[in-house]
Amino acid sequence: MSRITEQQVQRRMRELSDGSPDYDEMWSRIQLEVKRRRSGWSEQSNTPPKEKRGISRARRWVMAASAAAILATAGGAAVYFNPLTQQEDIAIEMGQQVGVSAEVDGIEVTLNSLVVGRKPSEQDNQLALHLSLADLQNRGFTTFEFEQMTLTDLDSGESLPMLGERSLFQPDGEDLTNQTLTQYFESNLSADSQNKKYRLTLKNLTYSTIRIVDTIPGDWNIDFTVENGEAVTFGYTLPIEEQAALEERTGMRLEAAEIGPFELRIPLIRAQKNAADGSEFLYYEEVSLRVDEKEVKGRWDPRPMNANMLADTGPNAQEALYFNFVDYAVDDVRDRSLTLQLRNAAVVNEYADIWTPIAPPTDQAQRLQQTMPDQSIMDYKVTREGNDVHVQTLTKNKFQMMSGTKLKVDGKTYPSDPKQASNKYTGDFGYQIDVFPNVPEGSEFSINAGTYRIQDSSRDLDIPISD
Numbered sequence: 001m002s003r004i005t006e007q008q009v010q011r012r013m014r015e016l017s018d019g020s021p022d023y024d025e026m027w028s029r030i031q032l033e034v035k036r037r038r039s040g041w042s043e044q045s046n047t048p049p050k051e052k053r054g055i056s057r058a059r060r061w062v063m064a065a066s067a068a069a070i071l072a073t074a075g076g077a078a079v080y081f082n083p084l085t086q087q088e089d090i091a092i093e094m095g096q097q098v099g100v101s102a103e104v105d106g107i108e109v110t111l112n113s114l115v116v117g118r119k120p121s122e123q124d125n126q127l128a129l130h131l132s133l134a135d136l137q138n139r140g141f142t143t144f145e146f147e148q149m150t151l152t153d154l155d156s157g158e159s160l161p162m163l164g165e166r167s168l169f170q171p172d173g174e175d176l177t178n179q180t181l182t183q184y185f186e187s188n189l190s191a192d193s194q195n196k197k198y199r200l201t202l203k204n205l206t207y208s209t210i211r212i213v214d215t216i217p218g219d220w221n222i223d224f225t226v227e228n229g230e231a232v233t234f235g236y237t238l239p240i241e242e243q244a245a246l247e248e249r250t251g252m253r254l255e256a257a258e259i260g261p262f263e264l265r266i267p268l269i270r271a272q273k274n275a276a277d278g279s280e281f282l283y284y285e286e287v288s289l290r291v292d293e294k295e296v297k298g299r300w301d302p303r304p305m306n307a308n309m310l311a312d313t314g315p316n317a318q319e320a321l322y323f324n325f326v327d328y329a330v331d332d333v334r335d336r337s338l339t340l341q342l343r344n345a346a347v348v349n350e351y352a353d354i355w356t357p358i359a360p361p362t363d364q365a366q367r368l369q370q371t372m373p374d375q376s377i378m379d380y381k382v383t384r385e386g387n388d389v390h391v392q393t394l395t396k397n398k399f400q401m402m403s404g405t406k407l408k409v410d411g412k413t414y415p416s417d418p419k420q421a422s423n424k425y426t427g428d429f430g431y432q433i434d435v436f437p438n439v440p441e442g443s444e445f446s447i448n449a450g451t452y453r454i455q456d457s458s459r460d461l462d463i464p465i466s467d
Helices: 006-015 023-038 057-068 244-250 307-313
Strands: 077-082 087-092 096-104 107-117 126-135 143-153 170-172 175-186 196-208 213-226 236-238 252-254 257-259 263-270 280-291 294-301 320-324 338-350 356-358 366-371 377-385 388-396 406-409 412-414 422-425 429-436 445-448 451-456 461-465
Touching: 096 213, 107 196, 107 213, 126 143, 143 175, 244 252, 244 338, 244 461, 280 307, 280 320, 356 366, 356 377, 377 445
Parallel strands: none
Antiparallel strands: 077 087, 096 107, 107 126, 126 175, 143 196, 170 175, 196 213, 236 257, 252 263, 257 263, 263 320, 280 294, 280 338, 294 320, 338 451, 338 461, 356 445, 366 377, 377 388, 388 429, 406 412, 406 445, 422 429
């Protein structure tokens, strides 16, 4: 977030057309409040009741201005004293702060901030508008969506294409009367662009309560200027140093985290085919980024579902982790604690030398179990049907057969018929049946599990990301 200087705040206060208040007196109070807060002063009296939301827009702006005046830290973190709650608040946003509102029939929409940048997964710049909506009359509305949203270049009269089909606001925490939306538009703005004037128009609000769905007709018009030096945000990278445990457990390495205004991306490199224990690591089923105390869910892209797909995710493949900041109301992560959390590794194991002895199969099913080195328990049921031998393997939880079992008779290995194989997986319980045709009678029988996939929580990791 760009710094708001004292001169800017004073100038904007004096530009307000709401009568003739003593702005010099207001500014003196703001400066006094800053000195008190920085000297360690704290309010000892009881917290006063919150003011009604129906206060004038000018007064609300003055409160916001006084808050912004106490900007304290770099990297977009604004620490300020909120006169409504008598407490310090922290707001972290990236890009240009705006704070312009429009109100129709007690519904106020505010353009809080905007940023121009490129998502790591996209090629072109985008303009993101961070909006909030307040039901000033507290009428119990729970859902807010506008029928139309347009962004017009006031110099050319052209409209910027909106990315996404809906303009649906989401609750800001548990308070349904205050909701937020980050709306994206295509943008050709760059570091060399001039400041641009735009008009955001939101038309006809559709709202709902528990009992009704209705519309508030009207246009919410917000005029603003994109100040190029503040809005165009460039990405930066953060190194990931502690990777020894990751390489040992997965055979992978992480490149530096690429951080932009909308998303964090971490490229993945498969440095080795296998983990240190010989397992073929696929991916982590759960990946998240802890930003201070907030958890941001991520995605693994592309996600190799089986060992055959690993050939497409080699050292030169574009495999990466992605974390969308916007969906979790995270706008800037500089100077914040970042921890990558990796949970429930999907791993392919194969123990070619481990064979489980069985009695010669008959039409009476025999059950037996074998504990594998990874502590997986192979649960077999073996039956002879004429010249064929059927081997059923039970699957539980995240255990899944992949290549099928192998059968050895008196030292000779017999393949199963893939056309006769069948399986059923329900997530928590299932089975696979392998059919071995034309198996002779013999004295020594044994089964090999082949390749199988498990979910291995022993490989869970927390990896700090720091600058």
